[in-house]
Amino acid sequence: MLQKKLNTLESSDAELRGIGYRLFCAVCDIDPSQRHPMQPAESSVAFVLRNIIQRTLKRRGTVALTLIFAPGCEEFVRLPWELLYNGNHFLIASGTFTLSRALMRPDAPVGSELPVHPPFRILYISASPINFAPLETERSFEAMEEALNPLIETGQIFLDRLEPPTFSQFVRYLNSYGGAGTFEDSDTTLPCYVVHFDGHGAYGKLCPKDGCETVSNPDARKCMECGTSLSRVQPQTYLCFCDEDGYNNFIDTQSLRGVLVSSDVHLGVFAACETALVTNDRVSGGNAPPSQHLAAVDSTLATSLVTAQVPAVVAMPFSLQDDLSPTFMYHFYEALADGRTLEEALSRARQAMLPMQQKSWFIPVLYRHVAEDDEGPVALMVTSDTREDHAHPLTHLGPAISFVGRERELRDVEQLLTLAATNRPSPSARRSMRKPQGYQHIALTGSPGIGKTALALEAIRHNRDKFPGGIVGVSLENGKLFNDALLEIIHALQIPARNLASSDARQRSRLVQGTLRSLASRDLPTLLLLDGFESITERSELEQWLTFLNGLPPEVVVVVTSHSNPESMLVTDGTLGRWYEYRIGKMSNSDLLTLFTDLAAASGLDQRIQLNEPRQQFILKEICALLDGYPLGAELIFGTARTIGGHIYTPEAATRSLEEIRDELYDNPLAGIMSVLEVSYQRLSASARLLLSYLAAFRIPFNREQIAMLVSPDTLSTAHEPISPQVNSDAQPERPEHLSALLPQRWREARDELVQASIVLFDGYAYSIHPQIRHFALLRLPLEERRRVHRVVAAYYYCLPHPKMEEWIEAFEHLEAAGEPLDLHEAIQVALRAAPPLKGRAILRPCKNYCAAPRAMRPAWEIGRARA
Structure with a gap:
């Protein structure tokens, strides 16, 4: 009953809060009639949401909320979840949450195809039939063009407009640029990835009588205009295209789905009324059969396209005031052009609509096609500063392409990072790894070339989500100065500052520490990796580093790779912090043999030198025994060319037989190992x-x-x-x-x-x-x-x-x-x-x-x- 008022464009804040609070109470299992609800249990949804809201408000951040409707829950799709209200504020309007919806189908393909790489086309369709109320589509198109102008000027986006706005022309366009009905997708040089429809829409039963063209309510039995029976007509969404003469032409959901499902369209935006409306088909109270709920989902344009594997759809479940369309479009597409996620862009558009007289900020909804364990926000396109989710946060330090072995060490270091980031052990904590609370400085020590850096980078990759404040890595090899390393940290943290080139170490140190304290005050843990800390040999440099690190807040976790524990590298009158030292030993021979195989396969050497032959396998085992768990030797034999001490070392196996390599190892280390050890020896x-x-x-x-x-x-x-x-x-x-x-x-x-x-x-x-x-x-x-x-x-x-x-x-x-x-x-x-x-x-x-x-x-x- 309350929901029916949402389509009148006259809803008050009190009515919206009433609906939102009932939804919030339903999710949290709270009786809405209680003025003072009981303290929620720690395992309840209410307790989890309360803690999330408190932490998010403290951080001044946003939490991505995804509602996934599993089979049997289709009837809940129709509810206006964007109005969730916890008694203090609307979760979505306040910016505390973004919200996206997803439908789970057991037989649906998995995975999403977002983000996309530019350049690509965006198609704008402005359909305003002459026999319907006119729409301000020109203002909307101008707002969209202005928002996308930076990308249009650089040739990353081509904005097209459908002329004339007929369904026939739409099909022709998709066959030319959208990949629909083509056998060779390579023929499409600039595909159309986005379709924006700006016009009229309706949900209901279309009268089957020729010339009537009336859409009645979803539960109507007869046409409200001519009285024709609608008993065999299924309700669905209709878009109002134009015919050749400019009059209205209703296009049903199934026809639109059939055209778009085989196209390249990755985002559909339908600024038309009732394009995401899902009804309960007369049967209420949960008594409708499952097939009836599924039919309602499949007949709604937004949900039907998402189940057909269109990655994302933005649509309107209720009527949207035409005056709000330019505001919505400008802020939505400007955020997408900035590389923001779809969720962030829609949130920005909603907040821009908040002060409008019409309370319609909650109407646009986002449906996404997601896979299990991949429900997070996603951007429309890859920009120059957008990193792929699977990319390593410290790519510039050269992490290993494939990490082999070290299961126990990796588990231990991950446990240390968990303790440092959360001050509590993970559920799989080993008794021997209990670390006193407050030790935020971790030193990974070991012999030269034993694999400290590779282990640190792999552990950080596994635990990147524990550090929302950011992950910064600096290599101190070749005697990098403290002042230069601070400049790298400033760039990595994206700190805007003037006159950086002329600033001294003290100014840069204060700038970095201030930024990290700001992140810490918002409960955003940060990780700082200093690789090759033993390279700092000057006492003054070492003193600067240890003083700087000791001044960082506890929320900043510092990890160094070094031959020595920093705590023993400098003794002063005052304390410069305590370090937890984790010693890294040699690899097992079985892991080293696997590393041989992986490195050789990555470079193609395994095919030329035929590693699978029994004799070659026997020699490889001898080499493993001679290297005695030294991973640097495997990299020098089968890896890629690398520079050590200013000299380039190519893979040994590229020019020498395995027998020759083995014979040399009997008496001497490899030349590359000699160079690494020489640096440490000096x-x-x-x-x-x-x-x-x-x-x-x-x-x-x-x-x-x-x-x-x-x-x-x-x-x-x-x-x-x-x-x-x-x-x-x-x-x-x-x-x-x-x-x-x-x-x-x-x-x-x-x-x-x-x-x-x-x-x-x-x-x-x-x-x-x-x-x-x-x-x-x-x-x-x-x-x-x-x-x-x-x-x-x-x-x-x-x-x-x-x-x-x-x-x-x-x-x-x-x-x-x-x-x-x-x-x-x-x-x-x-x-x-x-x-x-x-x-x-x-x-x-x-x-x-x-x-x-x-x-x-x-x-x-x-x-x-x-x-x-």
Whole structure:
């Protein structure tokens, strides 16, 4: 009864609020007669809506609301949901919500074809039959043309007008530009994606008598003009086109659907009365059979086109005052031209109609064709600053095309981001990942090239929705200055500012912090990723960064990828914030093998080198074992060309066989890995570099006592400094000849530096070095020095009271690596001594130096091998 008043154009605010409040109470299961409703339960719709409204008002934002009508709920389509009123304000008119409608059909095709790419055509149809009341269509067309003028001038949109406005001409136009009835869609160079009809419309039963042309009410049994029976006539929507003489020509819904369903039209706008009206077909109270409700939906123009897979339709369920059409069209199309979503554009048009005398702001409705889990707002077209929904928020940092493995690490980092963004654990939280509330600074640390950046970018991609304030990423590699990085952040946050080029770091810092505090005050969490934080080596730069990060509000989550925890990189009198450190280790061999396959498939190398052959697969597994979970090696072998330290490295597998790559990995890291490690190596102090070269001889985890043994004065009595020392700006440079003498006193500080830089790993019990780093560091020692270290480590192992199996093997292989005839002879003695303890535990290992042994020693060598 209340709804019937909406079509009179005389509805008052009180009547609209009454209808809207009844709808709101129905959704929230509230008795509208209660003046003071009870406190809603946390699981109720009322509780959810109340919290959403409160958060949205605090943020001064908007929430996209989509009503999906599932099968069996068609009778609710007719209700004016745009009038939802919570007792304080209309949700849609206030800008708190946008509203779109969708119909769910089990047999309907899924997916939407919005947004579209320009250029394209828009067709405007102004039909004002001479035997009907005249319409102000010229003003409407001028408003539409003015709104779209920026895109028309740049050739992105071509605005056409249907002349004459007949249905026959409409069909001809769609066959020429709309893709209807064409076998080769490539023949349409500029398709028509939007059709706007501005004219008269009606919903009801059209009299079948020739010449009558009267549309009666949907529940009428006889024509109200001539009395002809309407019992066999189904009600539906009619558009009033013109005939050849300019008189009215009713075109029914099914005819329009048949033409548009096979066309390229993605948006239909029908500024005509009752084009979205759905009736209840006389049977009320929910007693109508389902087929009757479906017939009502299929006979309404807006809902019929959406179920026919037209992506979006804007139509009018009630009568719309003609004077409001120019206002509606200007604001609607201006928003679309700005790249706004359909929901935003319609909301802007509604708000522009609010002060009008006629209370018609709620009349335009939006129907969309959506897929499950893809119900969010969508723009009409892709603009230069519009990103695709699936695009990575940090594309400029080069995220991996396909991310492989790391399931546990990815789950852990996602949990950390959830804790930081919401201050509460996700439902799948692991006990070991409980993080104290307030830690908003997360450091992802690990060895050089271990995959920190790839993991961070993948975790951010999965959790982008947790940061509505925005995601900003800056690479600090190659020594980027603090002031330059702030400029990147300002551009990423789209902060309008004057004289940025001449501003200093303090001004830029205040500008960024102020903007982030503004977002935080509206409850909009923001994420800041700083990639390669270890590149900051200057104390002044590091102090600026840590002071800046410490001044950010808690709603800003900071993630850095670094070899070292920022908390240990600088010690000052005052605190500069706490960091949660998450250490990233090596990949599993199975994941690394999958990464090989994916990278090779992406570049096409898998076809040329035939990776599926058994021999190639065997070699790949050997390479996996040699890389020992080092993903950078996979990228250098099968990935794309990349620049490291100013040098371009092409994929190894493009020019070399897998056997050659494997053989090189036995002795040395790949050239690209060498360059990456060289950059990190040069950041270490001279003492730490010398200690690393000595510790690289340990192939199994070692402890404090073994380090002390290796750097004892007796052991280092014949040591030589292999590299030029790094000059520290805060201390006097050390002379090379003094480093070996000072190492016994400084090895603890050097060890700590190696652990903090993730060059040496520490698990709480023992230390270890990744094989790629170990190979690299050993090469820094002169050959004779390297042989001497191998002998010292071998002697340590075979002189233990009760060596374990792996210790016997280590002693043997260190002597083998020393390579001199006496060393090989000593290796045979070790093998003979190890034979009784290892009886029944035979181990066959390939000997790389076997062919280099003196001919006279080979029989004894083979005997020792066999007995071992």
